[in-house]
Amino acid sequence: MIRRLLSRNPDVERLDTEGLRTEFKARYYAFKLLLNANNRALEIMADMEEALKGTRPFGMNFVSSRCTSVSASVWQMIRHLNELSPGNYEALYNRFKEIRKKINPFVKDRGRLREGPLVLILDQVERTMADLVGGKIANLAEIKNRIHLKISDGFVITACGYQRFMSYNDLQPEIDRRIQTTDIQALDELFGLSASLQQLIIGSSIPRDLEEAIQEQYGLLEEREGRGITVAMRSSALGEDAAGISFAGQYRSELNVSKENILQAYKEVVASKFSLPAMSYRLNRGIRDEDVVMCVGCLRMADAVSGGVIYSRNPVNIRDDALLINSVWGLPKSVVDGNTTPDLIWISGAEPMEIKHKEIAFKERKFVCYPDEGVCRMDLSGEDGAKESLSDEQALELADMARRLETHYGCPQDIEWALDGDGSFVILQCRPLVQASAGDFPDLMNVWEGESVLIKGGTLASPGLGSGPVFVLKKDMDVMKFPDGAVLVAAQALPRWATLLNKASAVVTEQGSIAGHLANVAREFSVPALFGVQKAMERLQNGRIITVDADGGRIFDGRVEGFLEKTVRPKNLMLGSPVYEALKGAARHIVPLTLLDPDKTSFRPGNCETFHDITRFCHEKSVHEMFRFGKDHQFPERSGKQLFVNIPMNWWILNLDDGFREEVEGKYVRLENIVSIPMLALWKGITAFPWEGPPPVDGKGLMSVMFEATRNTALVPGMRSRYADRNYFMISKNYCSLNSRFGFHLSIIETLVSERVTENYIRFQFKGGAADDQRRNKRVLFLMEILEGYGFGVEVKDDFLMAGLEDQPKENMEKSLRILGYLIIHTRQLDVIMGNDQKVRYYRSKINESIDEILSVQ
């Protein structure tokens, strides 16, 4: 019964006054909700445009939540417009549907299910299987099967295994939900999210079939390598290469895992997909979470006499072909984790290879395997720590292997290695090396002679110059407090500091190596880094401004001007990334405005190309429908009234709801009867000073007006539009729109002012003038400067200006409206003096003085 009543189109003609009032109220309410939705849609579009500048990181959740919000808002606008005029705008639903279809591919889940084995023995892996086993494992298998270098035997838990695990526990939707409900730009929230997601994964169970497959493979490995052997569980993620990078180095490896703990270690490696560094890395690089699939290699654990990383080229100078070895005692873990300063061995690139330079460090500790499981850290005594961890012969043998790998892959390589007990080398991983360009500041050394050097020394880990206040990291929680633009100072170059690389202006550590994860990521993000700076923690105090010259190995006191400007700005890593492209693709059907001129016949639903077009169309038509109602229905209470202030004025007012103190029967409404907050504020500005009439026109200005009048038929009397020189207010207590034409100038103001701060807005459009294009355009720029000075966001195109102000408390909104009211009266016809700079200055200062006066009045 109720449904039937509601769906029936009320017979408006028959309504009595009471009925008309209700009907009008309902219409106003629909209009108000339409405006709300319009406002929200425009805010989201602005948000998307801002993100498309690519200067701040965002994730897929940003893309899908913005697309969802904007869709909901646009759909609501269509619904409300159809409520205002039932049956007349149904076509919009179809346009909406079609545009939505175009947006869908960019936001839809693309998690395609793969068919294939859950686990795979390394012997069966080929290079082409990277999307099944991840790049790292595919490379290792290639090294063994094609290049015939030694790697550890083992198997891999594949992308299919990962999918099986994730879907068995229905993890993805829950992960998505947790990501969406977190403000991931805030580091402390990201920290909490990272912990909760990792716990979620570690707390999930492994499906029986996957468990059996893993156990079976381990059994086979035992048969080949010996009973009870331990394994290293290494992440081999896929999906990161989508952004043009081969490896982020942010995931976990579990070393020396025994049979009983393989499943637990598997979950831990998978969970490291959501470690804090990995999440912030993806966020900064625009990599979609869903694209990252964790394959896990399960390789026989090799205990190492020594280990490290070799680069087949100089990582910090693209023009240098020397090889660089980082070597420590024991497992290479401490090189990668950056907590020990390794031996550095430089080997000339030209044949025959020879050792060019060695820096043997004092290696404070080493990592070795416990017999049963786990890795232990051993402090090294004086003699052992000081000894070189690799002989010259061994170094050259390693260099030769590196060159073979480089030749095979056709580009510089970054290779992790271990020296086995039997004296042979085992390749643990191999990936393309990202070389940073250096030497952009050739005469730096000389020019900076005069500056005060605080510290000299340290090893270049990532080239460049950076300056900012020191921030010393002592414990994990310090990460939360790290200020934007500070210099990161820490004892060790730990991978987890990588989370801060989008904020840090430079990195200084006491220990760490050029081959560690932190150095890798620093180079990727173009953040200068200097490692091995002795006593940095002691010598650099929090808050002190320093300048770090990573290439020169120097730290200066204060900010060294003159050169910092020339430093390479941090790379813009969002541009071109998968997440960025998804937003760009979707935004193409949302943000652009193609439906411009409401006076043209092309202003039709069928011509709405984007969501923005639909909002524009709905907004325009809703205003039109609101005007029409009072007229169409002979409903004097709700038709336009002429404003009466001593005499009838050229201002017309339509009360939408509660804009009048009491209902008005006759033709006129007195100002005292108006209670619309925004209208009264505008009115104060409009009437603050009497208009002095058009400015005195010089010969050129006058000519320009006359010329324009012959061209523009809209300016010829008798041909003006029906709104000419009439100013319409539509008001309620909190809402006001003003359409005004003063001569040749058209301005539209729409504003909502209430206690709901987040819904408050002012939108102002201005167009036209009597003078020629050039003067009109100049006048618009003149207005723009003034408005920007008072906090408006302004956009200008030719002689058309759009300005906006949002989310300010009521008092500020009222002040801004007073300014606008003043401006629309006193800047009209100023276009004619825009050719004269002196006059422009005169009016500019006069306007500023007047506005100050207006604002000082309570």
Add this chain to the structure above:
Amino acid sequence: MHNIKVLLVDDEREFSETLIKRMKKRNVDITGVRGGEEALQTLDQSPIDVVILDVRMPGMDGIETLRALKKRHPLIEVIMLTGHASVEVAVQGMEFGAFDYLMKPMQIDDLLYKIQDAHQQKIIQEQKIDNIKRMTSGRE
């Protein structure tokens, strides 16, 4: 706000409890249930103005609940509030008569405004129906 009766339907305990606590501090007359079936039972027994409805719930999901709810109580306004951004579901929800589709996390004040707006909408719909009833009875 205390004159608006709100029902929160969300299976996520922690979120529900926090939201209810915060709403009560703002004088909102709000109760919570954990799922769609329970929501429908509550609505049959006590008058509710505005329902805040989660989309993803075990058992009867948000969209199913919305359809059943709107069939039985067309005047109750429903605000969908979800942690799962989906254009499809948003549009579906609105087509089935949801007042709005909001995404977590959201400002508590914005949600309050939405509840007020939805309530206002309900009052207007009721007035319209009264009018129509008055007109039809006058004609007979």
